[in-house]
Amino acid sequence: MHSLLVCVSALWFCQLCEAPIGNQLCKDCRMNVIYPDGEKGNQHLAENRQIVRIINKYKRIRTQESEYRDEIGLRSFQSKELSFIAKVKVGNSVRCSAALVAPRLAITSSYCFVNDSSMPLEIIFSGGGIIAVDNVVKPDFCPEISVLHLTRPSEINPIALCQYDLPLGTKVSMMMASSDLIYYGRRRTEIISNRVCKTTFQKEDSMYITPSMLCARNSANPEKCATAPGDALLIDHQLCGLNIYGFRCFQNALNGDLYINLHKLQPMIGDLIRKLNG
Structure with a gap:
């Protein structure tokens, strides 16, 4: 009973x-x-x-x-800890993510609006705030990223740039967010060899790996790969990487996402941000 x-x-x-x-x-x-x-x-x-x-x-x-x-x-x-994460609206569609690094500056992947440079751009923040972009700067030292200059400053706190070296095995957090910024996700992972990303992206002729990029492990299950261009890679709430191409995941494979190593480029990016931010 x-x-x-x-x-x-x-x-x-x-x-x-x-x-x-x-x-x-x-x-x-x-x-x-x-x-x-x-x-x-x-x-x-x-x-x-x-x-x-x-x-x-x-x-x-x-x-x-x-x-x-x-x-x-x-x-x-x-x-509020993730409010620096924004979405980039190209024309009428939300394409990718961005990270606010100064009151009037956000950085994203140039892959976000390839072939659409003439379309109007806006940055969407959590809570529905939208700010137009009046200038896009693609630095010569790293054309894979673009710095977006906003028409007015945001009241959101920017994210600090990375102060950490990123050798193989470094523990990092891959950040993701829904297009409306209501839902966020974090994958605890690590930095792996760029050779893994070379295998992951080998069928993509338009994509390549440079010395300023690093590879972060994604899921072996394609249904659980959800990264987008412009997504942030964090260590201790510092912006250490920026997703370039989004994910390319295969079943039961060692999949990797390509990120710009912001710590390696920090001096040049820092100077550019100070210059653009006045």
């Missing part, structure tokens, strides 16, 4: 946890259904639950999945 009662109780509990998004979830489940690109309406989380797991195919998340598993982990970030 006792065993039957336990089984019935467990079944009832599971049914509650599998309730659709519109229903009241049991307090102990703490699950949410997250859909990509705003499907099935906009879903809003409580302020202390804005950071969720970002993968190509969104699914229900249990709080137990917040444990580090070499995947994108749930972390108790405060959203």
